[in-house]
Amino acid sequence: MSQIEKTNVYNRERSKTQVKSTVLKKTSQALAALMIVSMLLPVLAFAGIKFDVNGLKYDKYSKTVSGSVYVTKDTYKENSNVTFGVYSDSDLKNVLDATYSAPFSKTTVDGVTYYNFNINLSSSNVPDTVYVQTYYGASYGIGNVYDLVYVQNSGKEPYYPSSGSYGPGGGFGGSFINNGVIEVSGDSVDAFTLERAFENSKEVKIKIKGEKLAMPADVLAEALKKGAISVTIINDNGTITLPLAALKLEALAKELGAELKETKINVTIAKVTGTADEDVTKAVYAAGGNPIATAVDFNVTASGNSKSVNVDFGNTYVSRTLNVNKNLDAKKATGALYNETTKKLSFVPSTFESKDGQTVATLKRNGNSIYTVIEANKSFEDLASHWSKADVEMLANKLVVEGAADKQFQPDRNITRAEFAALVVRSLGLNSVTANTYFTDINGSSWYAGAVATASQAGLINGYEDNTFRPDAQITREELAAMIIRALSYAGVASNVSESNQTQLLAKFKDSSKIVWAKKEIAAAVNAGIINGLTDDTIGSAEKATRSQAATMLKRYLKLADFIN
Known part of the structure; x- marks a missing residue:
């Protein structure tokens, strides 16, 4: 017989018996003494007793708490006592009432005794x-193992701890709040503890001992309605901060065909081991770098109705942190994504901070993957005395730009529209989408097909009126500025300027009238410090952009977006 069936039988029996409960009252001091001593003496039994939360009620106005608890056949003892304490606070210090060794109406159904x-x-x-x-x-x-529930006068369903049993110092179902941080010993956090945490903070932190955590989606959704911002999961491998608004919890439940209360958000922060770890290390060296952090697999899924789906964060960049095992120069280091299919690394927006003798890398990206941190020291022979040397080499170390030939960057060569589209996609850390016919002149087998398709899908590029992209055409400074401003917007940085400010910003350039269509984008780029004039009084919007100019503008926008430091 299932537990639900047992409960139903019990409820029928209870309605027949109509036995009135009597309750012996003890003072709060006596219960306090019981609790103090129980902390000092051994636990006598495990499991034992559980609330039947379906029938548990609290009526503030009649000052009544009612319901039932049940024990299994293996635990039940004829002369054993049932003890209750009712508290007003989560620390269980302020006793509202207590009962001890009290007679209750009881019914036994299929080896389960209900009180x-x-x-x-x-x-x-x-x-x-x-x-x-x-x-x-x-x-x-x-002392003995006990059970604990959280009940609201509103009639809302009580929150029931996930593990179902407690011992002295055992915490709430393996979860308890310590200095504002939820500490979890198992692989899930119970609704009771999570809601309590959100009552006290809009940005909750959860520390786990293992590599996985499941969270109730309905509690996260309710917290979001009340203004909560994020939940951060922490373990020895790293951390991940999930913006609640980006989870789209109701949509995930609908996709699973599940009720929100049946849906879980599952987070994995797992150290990469074995062959996979060896492959990541090989990829680091192949990219011209050295590994300076453990590779970690960050994964966020939703589950319910016996299904599981990956969580899509859309355009929202989710922050993760990794500990770096050395002091470093931020200009020579980067977070990197490992692609298990291509077995290659790519740039991840990342910043570095040293605190208490430990360097922490914060990686920002809107997808699941394996991440690590690498350090490189790349240089190009033709940049020795070039004005763009520092910017280009920084972006090369970060896997954003590449050389044109062995030890050559060719800084003054003009850059094509396809080449720059690929750089912008790379700088945002976007997954390449399958190449398709966004434009009539893009061959699906071309090296840039995936990058152009990705840039188009993300709204970073537009084609011409004849539905072509003209990938091999040299990009103009006007087109480059427009792509950069769109990338900045995708990264969540507002850059728009009013029409009056546009006029003021462009007034100092005597050739601003030659700007064809991107007046507001160029004004925004000038205002943000991303683009400067070719001279003090010319903007050169129709001039062809060079590889060094493109790299420098990328660096400026990445800094403005806090994607590098």
């Missing part, structure tokens, strides 16, 4: 929320 209780609170003042705790099988002053 029906009705507690009339003696406290003069009662809150909107109470915390109800029960022991079973303890002699006076001797």
